[in-house]
Amino acid sequence: MPKEVVENSDLDKENSNEARLLVWGELYPFLSRKPFSPVGWGNGIIKGNMVYHDIANAFLYDWMQMSILGGLALLSIIFFAIKLALDNASRMPTNTYLSFVNLIALGIICTRFTHGMLDTFWIGRGCNLCTFMGVGMAVYVKLLLDQQQQIRRLSKHAAGPARIPQKLAA
Numbered sequence: 140m141p142k143e144v145v146e147n148s149d150l151d152k153e154n155s156n157e158a159r160l161l162v163w164g165e166l167y168p169f170l171s172r173k174p175f176s177p178v179g180w181g182n183g184i185i186k187g188n189m190v191y192h193d194i195a196n197a198f199l200y201d202w203m204q205m206s207i208l209g210g211l212a213l214l215s216i217i218f219f220a221i222k223l224a225l226d227n228a229s230r231m232p233t234n235t236y237l238s239f240v241n242l243i244a245l246g247i248i249c250t251r252f253t254h255g256m257l258d259t260f261w262i263g264r265g266c267n268l269c270t271f272m273g274v275g276m277a278v279y280v281k282l283l284l285d286q287q288q289q290i291r292r293l294s295k296h297a298a299g300p301a302r303i304p305q306k307l308a309a
Contacts, residue, residue, distance in 0.1 A: 220274045221248055221249065227241045
């Protein structure tokens with residue numbers, strides 16, 4: 140939260156939720172008036188005597204930095220990753236190593252997204268690494284499941300009755 144928000148207001152200094160809601164309430168109308176006018180990565184919005192930089196909401200932060208397209212890109216990556224992990228879970232038994240890896244990936248993705256909607260999301264290299272590690276784990280599980288399915292399909296086909304092409308049979 141910007142220090143100026145808490146220092147220049149009559150908010151309860153111990154309750155960051157009030158400051159968060161105040162910032163979101165002031166920034167959303169400002170961003171919605173110019174949804175395709177980003178301030179650029181690493182910059183904040185100056186509104187009066189306030190500088191909004193760390194706004195404690197991943198969607199609004201990316202919207203502010205990269206326009207509405209940045210916010211929508213973030214949401215699409217997160218929802219794609221959650222859907223991928225849930226689809227992976229429906230394709231495998233629950234007591235396997237892969238199901239454990241998939242569960243950890245889903246947990247990382249959901250936890251980081253929830254944290255990002257209420258606090259700083261992209262601040263620090265560890266946060267980025269952790270988020271995309273979860274996405275990478277879900278993609279890894281999907282690729283491995285697809286490979287296993289293809290191997291089963293090929294082994295079924297190879298074990299089937301031998302078929303001689305018609306030209307050779309004649």
